[in-house]
Amino acid sequence: MTLTEKILARAAGKQSVQPGDNVWANVDVLMTHDVCGPGTIGVFHREFGKHAKVWDPEKIVIIPDHYIFTADQKCNRNVDILREFVRDQGIKHFYDVIDDPNGRWVFDPVKGNYQRQYGARYAGVCHTALAAHGHTRPGEVLLGTDSHTCMAGAFGEFATGIGNTDAGFVFGTGKLLLKVPETMRFWLEGQLQKGVMAKDVILHVIGAIGFDGATYRAMQFEGPGAHSLSMDDRMTIANMAIEAGGKNGIFEPDDQTFAYVNARTNKSYDPAFCDKQQQFVYDKLFDLAALEPTVACHPNPGNRKLAKQCGDIALDRAYIGSCTGGKTSDFVAFAEVVRGRQVKIPVFGVPATPEVLHELQASGVWQMLVAAGVQMTENPGCAACLGGPSDTFGRMDKPQKCISATNRNFPGRMGHPDSQVFLASPMTVAASALTGKITDPREFL
Amino acid sequence: MSAIIRGKIFVVRDNIDTDQIIPAQYLNLVPTIPEEYAKLGSYALCGLPLAEYPGRYVADGQTTSPYPIVVAGRNFGCGSSREHAPIALGAAGCKAVVAEGFARIFFRNCVATGELFPVETTVRLCDTLRTGDEVELDFDANTLRVVSTGKVIALKPLGDAKPVIEAGGIFEYARRTGMIKA
Known part of the structure; x- marks a missing residue:
């Protein structure tokens, strides 16, 4: 099985899965933010009842980050909706803009955009913050109400973006019906030359397969070139799997991955590694040394x-x-x-x-x-x-x-x-x- | 949902992303708040560049569209996971989008919410049909019929998504299959 298949099989409690299978997978982390969180909360209460409780208050991570530093009153209100839900449900991981758990968030336009306007717990952009705070762990399933959730595939986990309704379902059950994607393999060799960065790699790849070249598919990055990339580089690449239509992007974890993750969490995890026998719908070699600075126009x-x-x-x-x-x-x-x-x-x-x-x-x-x-x-x-x-x-x-x-x-x-x-x-x-x-x-x- | 949907179409081309379906500045609206749901409908497809799409999907000052069916090219709904996108279309009165292909999350959100039918066809209809043409979709026969000419085009079966769409979304499907309490 490919990395994605292995992780989804395990999450579904099965020995093996094949591309095209629809499985109910257990979710390790569900992330939401200020733009989709309030709607997800609305779906959760509509479907499970006004007094319903989430499946596990330790596995939900809420990170306001999208529309924070704006005087738009609805945007400020949306952060307050998150805070109220966190309080009611006892959700552990909430990276609030303000420090007062009973307060209200109001952006001060007079102070302006340049000067710091947030408290001690604010964490910034959700995908970067998830990694920085130890919520991205090898072998796990991470779902988020944001299309760039696939960035966490850099850590050797299955990570993908979902909508409010699916997220509301996960809030109540901890599970989601997922279709196992086919896997495309991008075998990376060589080293990036001076002036060429991880962003150039992924822009090159998307240009090669097209804006919908990975639709419904997993993009697996392997090879010595993949292991030569830093965790930041791998995040840059996995982040943009969605820009080719990919369901997820994924790297095999290695010592660099474990060092990064272990420095940020003491939670245990069970990494998945590549099998010798893997079935791909696409398998191509990319020489990192041949790449040049690239632009997506x-x-x-x-x-x-x-x-x-x-x-x-x-x-x-x-x-x-x-x-x-x-x-x-x-x-x-x-x-x-x-x-x-x-x-x-x-x-x-x-x-x-x-x-x-x-x-x-x-x-x-x-x-x-x-x-x-x-x-x-x-x-x-x-x-x-x-x-x-x-x-x-x-x-x-x-x-x-x-x-x-x-x-x-x-x-x-x-x-x-x-x-x-x-x-x-x-x-x-x-x-x-x-x-x-x-x-x-x-x-x- | 009825197996037959008949009505006027609104035609768009490739890569209609979620920002064109519902521009990001309107994501301050929460779809589960009824008046904000209706407001989302009034903005459906308002991010289409004016030069390319001078005719609007929802007229200024209106909350619903005269076009219950959208016909598109490749990769419809690409971009963000925002469920506001299928919801804006659904709130505006869209019943189905017929495209050469869909982006995964948009397709999934249509299925999970039950807001509208995402239907694929192998024929590139956005080059031959015009906004305002009338068509009839038949989900039993998997066909699209152009009313003025009588021409019939095959639609791809809904496949795995069909039982979920037929149930009315992921919650109802899960109740029927015993995954959550009815």
Whole structure:
């Protein structure tokens, strides 16, 4: 069996499963956030009753992160709905924006977007926060009400996005009916060259198989190249399985995985490893050393070009942030290209989590980026990666062109329906910010 | 749900993602709050770029659409897992989307909620049919008939999703199969 099949078989209490089987799988972690949590809670109470209790208050993780730093009253209310539910149900893992469990969240627009406006428990972007707080563990099943939940596949688990109704079902039962996907294998060899990053790997792969090339399928990344990648790199790659339509992305766990996970949780887990006999519907070798800085042009993540071929595309702004592109390593790579130069176009930087913010400030990277002209916010979150309410930091309110280290670029993704988004690595975003047009970062290294 | 759905179609092309179905700024609305559910319907498909789609799915000031059927190309519903997407369409009065292909989570959310039928066809209808054409969908015979010409096109059977859709969604299906208490 493939990694996905092995994990789903175990979660369903079966010896083996095959692609196409529909199984009731036990869920280890269910994650929800401020955008889909209130609706999930509504479904749960509608179906199981007003006084119903969740199946396990220790296995639900609630992470407000999407529409937090906005004066929109409904958005602020949605965080309060989560808090009330957590209190009623005794849910253990809730990364609230404020410290007072009986308080109400109100964003202060006068204080603005740049200055910190959150309490001690806030964790930032859910997928990055799940990993940072030890909720991503090898061999487990993690479901989340967000399509980028597949990022946790970096840790050798089955992780996928679901809707409110399915999540409401899991709240009550701890199970979900899942179809076992076929597996595509991406065998990675070689080492990434200078100026080429994990984002280039996944943009290359999506370009190779197409924006719906992995629909209903698992994307399994294997081979020496896969093991040579850092955990941050694996997260960047697994995060974007959904951009090719994938049900999940998954890496086999190794010593690096265990070190990362064990440093963040003392909960035990049972990892799954690759069998000798595996059936794939697609099996291709990718040489990491042959890859070059890559861009997914407007209007979909499969619209692949090399950065060096896009020099005629003039940009209005640049953005670095999100689950896939707002980690400490992403900002460090961005800073390596900028190195004392000034950016030429407006650039917005949003750390994924408070930890990222602290690490960047402690190492001086933050100060260096601010000096270079990058507009950095101290409020970690999803921000303009998905547009959001009109007062969202970095949102495109006009039909502009933006190069972004985020993960999705369908029309209107970052705000205005006629704006255009070009996806690229943090290094390519940095080089492009320095010139005002899409630029291969190797020109600056 | 009835086995026959007849009505006017609204035609879109490939990669209609969840931001075009319901733009992210409206995700502050909670689908299980009735007045916010209705509001979601008024925004259905409002993220379609105006230049490409000058005719709107829901007219300004209205909460429902005159088109109970949407016809699309490849990868309909790609992008986010937001259930607000099938719900916005359902709230606007959409009964079925007929596409060359669906993104997985959107398809699943249609099935789980019972909001609308996600139906696949191997024929690329979005190049030949026009918004406003009338069609009849028959889920017993798995066909789409174009009313003006009488032309009949085969639909793919709903497959594994059928018993869940027929039950009315994941909860009713689980009750019927004994997975949760009736």
